[in-house]
Amino acid sequence: MALLPILTYPDPRLHTVAKPVAAVDARIRQLVADMLDTMYDANGIGLAATQVDVHERVIVIDVSEERNQPLVVINPEITWASEETQVNDEGCLSVPGIYDGVERPSRVKVAALDTDGKLRTIEAEGLLAVCIQHEMDHLRGKVFVEYLSPLKRNRIKTKMLKAQRDAERA
């Protein structure tokens, strides 16, 4: 089991745009295994490679209550999004302790490769739809706080920087 360090907002590396995975090979499968270990250890429901400072289009998700249904999403593309939208509270392992409402399409269809390099279509609604869109934002260098007002975002940035300074001093 390998745990990867998770970048914390406002680390500028979180704004890096990820490149497509060229081949789903042993290196990518090891990255996926380490990302799953890291996500489960942090009690997250998703993790994007960007958050562990790897800038390739890889996501892991598990929204099951039993935490035993990992979903691996490589080179994802949204092929359809509902006109209907919903506001849901979101959190982020890169912005610990902050939760706020974000409006997104209620349902999406996503084309992506799995760990065998096979093309799959994921039809997502509910928490899975929220999570997959949140993680795909990470791959294009966007953190959910960027949907919030500048006032809220600046308060969050100040709070995160203070927490990081305090942790360094302790």
Ligand code: K1U
């Ligand atoms: O950092 C991440 O991208 C993971 C993030 C995924 C996410 C959670 C909630 C809404 C959208 C995306 C988390 O796992 S945050 C921690 C968490 O487990 C959680 C927070 C709120 C609701 C459900 C779970």
Ligand code: ZN
């Ligand atoms: Zn996140």
